[in-house]
Structure formats: C-alpha cells, structure tokens
Amino acid sequence: MKIRVDLRKNVDDSYDVEIGELSKKHFKKACIVTNPTVSGLHLEYLKSKISADELCVAMVPDGEEYKNMGTIEQILSVCFENRLDRSSYLIAFGGGVIGDMTGFAASIYERGCNFIQIPTTLLACVDASVGGKTGVNNKYGKNLVGAFYQPKGVYIDPHFFETLPAREFAAGVAEIVKMAVMFDKEFFGFLQNADLAGDKEALLKAVAKSVELKASVVTQDEKEHGVRAVLNYGHTFAHVIESETNYTGFLHGEAVAIGMVMANTLALKLGKISADDAKRVKELLEKYSLPTTYKIKDAESFYDKFFLDKKTKEGTIKFIIPSGIGSYEIIKDTPKNIVMEVLNEFLA
Ligand code: NAD
Ligand code: GLY
Numbered sequence: 001m002k003i004r005v006d007l008r009k010n011v012d013d014s015y016d017v018e019i020g021e022l023s024k025k026h027f028k029k030a031c032i033v034t035n036p037t038v039s040g041l042h043l044e045y046l047k048s049k050i051s052a053d054e055l056c057v058a059m060v061p062d063g064e065e066y067k068n069m070g071t072i073e074q075i076l077s078v079c080f081e082n083r084l085d086r087s088s089y090l091i092a093f094g095g096g097v098i099g100d101m102t103g104f105a106a107s108i109y110e111r112g113c114n115f116i117q118i119p120t121t122l123l124a125c126v127d128a129s130v131g132g133k134t135g136v137n138n139k140y141g142k143n144l145v146g147a148f149y150q151p152k153g154v155y156i157d158p159h160f161f162e163t164l165p166a167r168e169f170a171a172g173v174a175e176i177v178k179m180a181v182m183f184d185k186e187f188f189g190f191l192q193n194a195d196l197a198g199d200k201e202a203l204l205k206a207v208a209k210s211v212e213l214k215a216s217v218v219t220q221d222e223k224e225h226g227v228r229a230v231l232n233y234g235h236t237f238a239h240v241i242e243s244e245t246n247y248t249g250f251l252h253g254e255a256v257a258i259g260m261v262m263a264n265t266l267a268l269k270l271g272k273i274s275a276d277d278a279k280r281v282k283e284l285l286e287k288y289s290l291p292t293t294y295k296i297k298d299a300e301s302f303y304d305k306f307f308l309d310k311k312t313k314e315g316t317i318k319f320i321i322p323s324g325i326g327s328y329e330i331i332k333d334t335p336k337n338i339v340m341e342v343l344n345e346f347l348a
C-alpha cells in the first residue's frame with residue numbers, strides 16, 4: 001500500500017523592493033534586529049518611520065565574527081520573550097550580516113515568521129537584501145548553514161548611505177560593477193561615466209539597475225540551479241583570498257574586486273574577452289579605490305583552497321567569466337595548468 005503526500009505547490013512569494021525615502025509603516029507585532037553601530041546612527045530615524053502595537057529590538061554585536069548560531073539564539077530569545085508569533089515581523093536593520101541572520105532567524109522562528117529587509121549598506125542594498133539567501137557561518141566555512149527564505153519586502157532608503165565609511169561604500173560598488181559586467185553593457189558604460197560617490201541621482205540609478213538585474217536573476221533561478229551562480233563572478237577567487245587573510249584583510253566587496261580581475265585574467269587566457277575589456281573593468285574598480293591585485297604566496301595552496309568552497313561540486317571548479325562586457329560564461333573543467341598560469345601572474 002502506498003499513500004502519496006502530494007506537495008505540489010502553487011505559492012506566490014513575490015515582493016517589492018521600494019527605493020526612496022522610507023514611508024511610514026505600522027505592524028501589529030514586530031522586532032527590529034540591528035547592531036549598536038547602525039542603531040546608534042539610525043534607530044531614531046527608523047522609529048520615526050516604523051511603528052507597531054508591540055515593538056521590540058534585538059540588539060546583536062556588530063561584525064562578521066558574530067554571524068553564527070549563538071547570535072541566532074539571541075535573536076530567537078528576544079522573539080520568545082516578547083511573545084512574537086508566526087504572523088509577526090522581524091525587521092532586518094543593518095548590512096548584509098544583519099540581513100542574512102534576521103532572515104535565517106525568521107525562517108526558523110516557530111517554523112517561519114515574516115521578515116522585511118531595511119538594508120543600510122550599499123552592498124546589502126544592491127545584493128544581500130534581495131533574493132532570500134539567509135544564513136550564518138560556522139567553523140567549516142562561510143554561509144554554510146542557512147535557508148532560502150524570501151522577505152515580504154525590501155525598503156532601500158538612501159538616507160543611510162550618508163554615514164557609510166568610504167571603504168564600505170566602495171565594497172558595494174564592486175557588486176554593482178559585477179552586475180554590469182555580467183549582464184548589461186549599457187549599464188557598464190553608464191558606470192564608467194558616473195560619479196556614484198558624488199552624484200546622488202546617479203547612485204540611485206545604479207542601485208535601481210542593480211536591484212532590477214538581481215531580481216530578474218532570482219525570478220529565473222531562485223535556488224541557484226543555473227543562472228543565479230553567475231552572481232558569483234569573482235567570488236571563487238575572492239573566497240580563497242578572504243580565507244587566506246582570515247576574513248580581516250579585505251572587505252568582502254574588496255575581495256570580489258580582486259576576484260573579478262583574476263577571473264578576467266582567466267577569461268583573457270581562454271580568449272573570451274579582449275585585453276581592452278579587461279582593462280576597462282580594472283579601471284572602473286580603481287576609480288573607486290578598490291584593490292585589484294593580491295600577492296599569492298603559494299599558487300598550489302591557493303588552487304587547493306578552491307576545493308573547500310561549497311560551490312565546488314564533486315571536485316570540479318566552476319568559474320564564472322565574462323565573455324565580453326555584459327555577457328558571461330560558466331566554465332567547468334578548466335585545465336589546472338591554465339588556472340595555475342592565472343595564479344602565477346599574481347605571485348608575490
Ligand atoms: P556588514 O553587514 O558587516 O556591514 C558593514 C559594516 O558597516 C558593519 O560594521 C555595519 O555595522 C556598518 N554599517 C551598516 N550600515 C551602516 C551605515 N548606514 N552607516 C555606517 N555604518 C554602517 O557588511 P555588508 O558588506 O553589508 O554585508 C556583508 C555580509 O553580507 C556578509 O556576511 C555576506 O556573506 C553577506 N552577503 C549576503 C548576500 C545574500 O545574497 N544574502 C549577498 C552578498 C553578501
Ligand atoms: N549574492 C549571491 C546571490 O544572491 O546569489
């Protein structure tokens with residue numbers, strides 16, 4: 001005898017990303033998840049926009065080193081103590097670290113409650129807050145525990161950019177450049193001519209375009225079975241650089257900038273892009289004072305670390321490379337000697 005548990009689904013998890021001054025919102029029960037840095041600068045502003053019949057704040061320490069299960073327990077405890085239920089809202093108020101943790105806490109709190117994203121870094125606005133990747137790090141690596149869990153809405157208010165340190169701003173620009181190189185030649189041209197740090201209108205256009213591109217990728221491939229992997233352009237190299245520097249040498253966006261230059265070197269070797277295109281990408285990154293080189297001490301050991309990445313499936317490294325500006329190729333089975341030639345170009 002066989003009884004089928006029929007779980008074919010027809011769910012609509014669609015949501016809007018609103019860009020512009022945060023409009024007033026009211027909730028029945030909500031918990032703002034934030035850290036002392038962001039709350040010190042902006043909690044008062046947020047509270048002038050957000051109200052609730054019952055509102056609490058889960059204050060967690062600032063930093064990637066606290067993106068772990070211990071902090072998730074802290075967030076859940078605040079939710080239990082304040083008797084939130086499954087119809088309540090967690091409000092992620094901070095950068096990508098806060099966004100990823102809040103989303104994950106929401107995905108498991110009483111088997112799932114609502115959450116919204118109010119990102120306060122440029123990187124979180126253009127990448128992390130959209131698409132529902134949530135999670136934490138553990139001793140085995142970054143973002144290895146988590147869930148795909150979509151927010152009910154994302155609210156991007158440029159007011160928060162005013163207090164961003166220059167390096168954090170540039171790290172966000174790296175992810176914007178990534179989107180342009182992979183998907184949109186015209187957007188890349190716009191970025192070449194724009195001054196995102198000095199021109200607020202240009203910055204808003206770039207944020208909106210990046211979100212539009214990311215939304216389109218996530219719509220096509222929510223759980224990263226295909227095109228979503230393209231968002232990892234530069235990341236295969238970046239993850240090794242971040243691990244070799246104990247996650248303290250570079251901000252994530254900075255490591256991605258170097259990783260994109262390394263991926264372009266591979267693309268050049270494989271004849272996929274022109275030297276001129278590679279130069280244009282490097283120059284755009286340099287315009288925002290992003291690092292574009294890294295001194296590899298041991299190329300063999302750098303190569304071996306590719307296999308620690310969760311995206312390196314069954315021993316095959318997957319590289320995302322541009323095939324010109326605005327288009328991409330996903331390549332597997334790149335001969336080791338070609339990859340080593342790339343790494344040797346970055347030897348200390
Ligand atoms: P972050 O969250 O650590 O924020 C960087 C620093 O800026 C922190 O000290 C933070 O407190 C501070 N900060 C935040 N907003 C500020 C503001 N308005 N003014 C001044 N300081 C402010 O780092 P991040 O770059 O935003 O995010 C990186 C994290 O995002 C990583 O953990 C990464 O794994 C994750 N990420 C997730 C996705 C995804 O799709 N879920 C995508 C990219 C990155
Ligand atoms: N930042 C990569 C992704 O959202 O898939």
